[in-house]
Amino acid sequence: MNAERGAAVLLVACVAAVAVALAGTTERAHAEEATAQAPDKTVGAPLVHGLAPMPGGAPVPQAYRPPGSYAGDRGPSHVIFPAQKLTIRFNHKRHVRELGMSCVTCHDQAKTSRKSSDSLLPPAKRCDGCHLTDHRDLDAVTGAPGELIAQCRFCHVGYQPEHGNRVARQVVPKPNLRFNHAVHAARNIACQQCHGTVQNLELATRDQLPRMRRCLDCHDKPEAARGEAKSACTTCHLSEADGVMKTSFATGRLEPPSWLRNAGHDADWLERHKRVAADDSQLCANCHHEDECVDCHDGRVRPRNVHPNDWISMHAVAARQNNPSCTSCHQIQSFCVSCHQRVGVTLSGPTSNLAGRGQFHPPKSEWTDPPRTRSHHAWEAQRNLNACVSCHVERDCAVCHATAAVGGRGGRIGGSIGQGSNPHPAGFRARCRTALRKNARPCLVCHDPQDSKLAECR
Amino acid sequence: MPNARFIPRRPLWGPSLVGFALAGLWTGPAAGFESEVRTRVAAQFYGLSGPFGDRDILRRRYTHTLSLGLYELAGGERPGQPRLDARVRLRLDGDLGQSGAERNPETEDRFVPELREAPIDLMYGYVEGRNYLGGALGFRLGRQYVTDALGWWSFDGGLVQVTTPLYFRLVGYGGFEQRGGLPLLSTDRFEADGVYRGERFGLEPTQYPEYLDQDELAPAYGFGIESSGIPLVHASLGYRRVINRDVVATVPFVDDSGRIATFGDNRTSTERIGSTARVEHADVGSVGGSTVYDIFVQKLSQYDANVDWYATPWLTVGAGYEYYLPTFDADSIWNWFSHNGMSTAEGRVSARFTRRTDAALTGGVRFYATDGDPSDFPSTENPVPADAANQRSADRVFDHFGTVAGNYRWGDGSVGLRAMGEKGGRGHRGGGDVTLVKLFDDERYDSKVIVSVYDWSDGLRPDRDATSFSYVLGGGVSPRTLFSQVRFGAEWEHTTNRLVGQRYRVLATLAIEVSK
Known part of the structure; x- marks a missing residue:
């Protein structure tokens, strides 16, 4: 009997211990969300939210991603939107869905910006009001002692106390395109219509940047229905002096996707390009000078990608075949x-060339x-x-x-x-x-x- | 027969080079509009020999192109605004490997018609206006290209394009076809094929009578209609006519009086209608096709249809069919020799595995069918004997072919593979190239290596077959201190096969681009 009682006590103790452990885990997991109400009792606890779009790095549901994206699209163009280095932990879902903030609470210039080069990230001092910090002097940032949300490491990923006032630099390069937020906002185009439902995500990454497929919903409409959404490529894409699109960037070469007029410059594009050019040569002219056409089609230097080495020996057979x-x-x-x-x-x-020749x-x-x-x-x-x-x-x-x-x-x-x-x-x-x-x-x-x-x- | 009137053309080397150099130094005003100068020089040294191995041609080629662009001559700083631009490109195409005798009709045993040592051509030169009348009107004036269902073509004249709000765009143009032999810095690249013609200066009528005189402008006009802004669909229809006006030889044999008969009426050179259509859905795929109808020949000379399915965002699977019947300038007799065209059916798979890696695979068959029965003009002087009915028996000729291509790119380099094989009654070819490109020092230096192996045989000449091995070593440097963009490059090419032994080629290039 004693043994049974002892076993029961042990079982209860174990269950209680598990329950306490689980409760503790849950509490720690939501520590940063609870700190607004709770005193600094969790200093040193891991900060797990806001490091990725979804908790634990789970895949972002397609419904949350920007319109025009599709599963496996590897994000927006790396040429247009160069790679970023995000060093801030930020939970959009917490701020928008739970704290009731709107996009422009932080991104206050999003509705007035006229250039894509404008930085729409909020300045650090925008956080000060709630986070009990003072970013007015970035060389001497301070935070309320004992408050987790005021700690540098609360937002700055990888921060260690011994770093003093130094935090990792955030790198968000300017996109290689034109964009006027103000014009779009004035037409009542909501943030989510281009960026997806960021309010459902924790960290917003490059993947929430717009997709061209979505842009074309308006910018590729029939002329009569298009309104101010011009269809010229250079409406959004950067252009050279002669008006054609700029296609060469430090981040790579801009090429059309396959789904755009079937003009993907894939490995067999050389053989296929005539079909696209014959059907819609203006599509090609958006990016290409005629110099690029004549260098091959009326050139004087053999293009090696068309005529491989020793072409002169093989050309007679090739000409008869194709x-x-x-x-x-x-x-x-x-x-x-x-x-x-x-x-x-x-x-x-010339008769001098005919003498002594063989049978062709x-x-x-x-x-x-x-x-x-x-x-x-x-x-x-x-x-x-x-x-x-x-x-x-x-x-x-x-x-x-x-x-x-x-x-x-x-x-x-x-x-x-x-x-x-x-x-x-x-x-x-x-x-x-x-x-x-x-x-x-x-x-x-x-x-x-x-x-x-x-x-x-x- | 020697022609006392013949005066050898004087090479234009001196004035050409000076002119190109001076023009290259001019970079336009610094304000008011944008200007751009591009110049490119290529020097090539190589030799060619005929299939009999005893006729070597030395190529000592010097090609110099000069492009000048003046942009935003009247506004156009912002997209959608009216803008006026001007562009011109000149080319000096010299070959020092020619001998003077080859260009002199007095040395009949060496003379080759149309050979010129250093012709200069105005490749294009036009003024272009865009986005006038609220974006509805565009125009071009000068030597320009047209690319449409009818092909790639050049003319001197004007083109007007009107974009309507009714889902279509109209294009109309008129002028003169760019042709060789005319005193307008022209080449014959864009005239219809099948006619050997050019300037007959210094030639007796009985010398090369089939080399037709070209000294009259060839009027040309055309129009087109193209859909604009219709969701999922794009289609176009184009018509073009070119007129021959020269007095040319007809029968290439002298008549009883020792003369060559001529013909000089205004007449059709080419007259064709082309169309294209494509339906596409970005999530599904694309279906398209095109046709070219030759009004003079009264046949569909080209048509094709293709289907591409975007199986996944990175994988496209497609199939296509293409028909091609050679047609020629209406002055040519050969329009009436072609019977049936060649058909090509192929399938393709194209994949972009990652941003760095893509590959494509195609395979198909090319076939031709004889038309079997003799024509409804059964005979002339020598009727086909009744017992030779099998002389035009219906049959088919097949070629099978396939290609593989792939690329892998990284930050400062790439490696690519292109391989192909084709086999049929006319011989076989098979092999491939591997190309490696590597940039160094923030793209200041570039290098290229190409290695190729091809095996081939000529089905109509059993003694002609070989396995060729070739390699190319190339490099370049792009100093950025003097101009906006400058590149010096050089390539060495070495080929060997059992028929030609060793063959070498050297290519040196200089490219300069200046913008202000």
Whole structure:
């Protein structure tokens, strides 16, 4: 029985001890919140709130984050909003939700600021009224003795008594953009509409800074509904002297996000950019000078990201495989032909370059004689004429394809029968009348003006 | 036949360099408007040889560009305000590797049409106004570029753009196409392809008759309409026409009287309509496409469609289809040689894993189908024999391709990979580059290393295949004491493969940018 009584007492004692311990923990956890009413009984207790947005560093619920943010977005642009170093412990939730303060109680310039370079952080002396401190002379800050909330370490993270009057410097760089708080406030745009529900958070970090997606809710509206929210990029983004956006900063290079007109400058942007430029070239012109375009598309120094090393050896294969890419930068009847004539790979050109050259195309039995297999020149020409045109001039083709009446295959000159091989594609008859009316010159290269075939197209 | 009238062109080196240097020193007034001068010099030394290995071209190239910008000539200090700017860019494009004989038509066995030692071209030069009439009116006057669904193009003239409050914008322009051979510091880069033309000064009519004379301005005009401010949607429609006016040779053979026949009517050079459309939702993805219809050829010469799904904020998955039929200047005979275009279908995955790391993967197939039957003009002098019906049998040619690209960046450097492979009936290519860039001393010094390995073969010439190894070593210095931005750079490139042996290239650059 004694043993049972003893066990019961021990159990009660244990439960009581646990309860007391838990109560003590809870009390310490909320020490800084209770100190407004309680005397300084917890000096030395850990200060755990206001060090992160959520208690214990828990993830911030999406509903609290700025509109336009999304899970995993890694915060706002590091180029626009450079990294910060926050050395102040501050509990927004405590101040706003529990103590009834408003945003402008501390950020009093938030509704009147006209420049993004304005610091909207409250001066330290703004805290003095409640925290029983005196920050008027930052070289000799004082606090009410015995009051936890008046201790330096209560707000200044990492402060130790031996630091004296020195605290860690807070670094909040100016953002690399234009912003006029006053204009937005005047349109009754609340703080939360851009910064999220900071009142639900303890520490407010970079993550509560606005997202461009949210800005575009107003700044990308149809012109008629846009009002004063101009859509020009430089409404918010910094600009160069010539009016284009400034994109190079000490914090990095500003690039569009993928979701903005599908213009993300990802690893395959080089191949994709033509689609965006063709659809909306003004979008590109917001950031890029035409110099950047012509340096590649009309340049004189080989861009290595387009033409890798030893491109000259491979270019013939590349041109046959994917000729549309060539014409985006090269005029093949001048750029290509001139060089090919100089190295002697053309049928025309300087006679001194033609002597002793080898066979460029497959043997005649495959390349020009029937039947038309995959190695026949007709197939290559029909499929990929740009490759032919990069070496051949029209005379080379007219020799066989022109009618005898105008000299094809010797024609009038040699007296032999002209070849007149018909190169026209299926359906040409239906198109020739309009073509002849708009420009008869190509017809007259191969056909005599009196040719009956021409008459059929008149 | 030697032409006694031919007077060799005198190189413009002296006056060009002096002019560029003097212009480069001028940096505009310090107040009233902003001014900016950019100049860039590139000297390249390398050699080229033909596939037969015995025709070496020495490239001794000197390229000098000079850009001048005058900004905010009439206000525009704040976004949305009317502003007036002026921009001009000149280029001297010299090649000392050419021989004089190559430019002299009297040395017929060496002469190459259009070769010039040191041409100067006015790449662009215009005055631009923006945001006039409350933002509704914009204009440009001078040599300028147009980029739209019809491609990348340049002309001399005027462009007006009117933005309406009714969700669309109108663009109209007119002038003359920039063409080579004209006495207006022009290049032929922006004229329609398929015509070998330029200045025939000093050439007899029977010399290179297919090299067509270009001495008349080519009138051009166009207009476009583009959506403006419609949520989720952007679309555009553009039309452009260019007119040829030169008297040019037609038949490239002399007639019975020993002359070359000519043709000189005003006629279409190009006439095309292009359109684009895109629907996008920032949380979902994008669907878009474009078309180009060649009115002269009366065919859709290009169209494409693509879908991209923003699977996650950092991952995009997409697919696309593209069709391309080569079309040319209407003076060219080759519009009537093209049959079917080439089609390309591809899929892509693009990921931005972190702010420092991104990668993309594409893969697809490029294919072409013959049109099978002969045309409805079955024959001329030599009809196709009835027993040769298989000469135009329908068939398809396929190429398969894939690319991989990725980058990793850190504070003062990056490493990138670009690799590709393509295989089909016309040969194969496969390989990649690794590029390392590193900056030093707060970006005062920069360095670059590129290493490449490619293996390739020419499907139509079985003896042409090789594995190429190349590397590039480069560096630069950017002293900031004299001007706003200055950079001296140099690169050394070495390539080796079994066909060419060793090949070297040296590139030296100087870039200066001054703003006031």
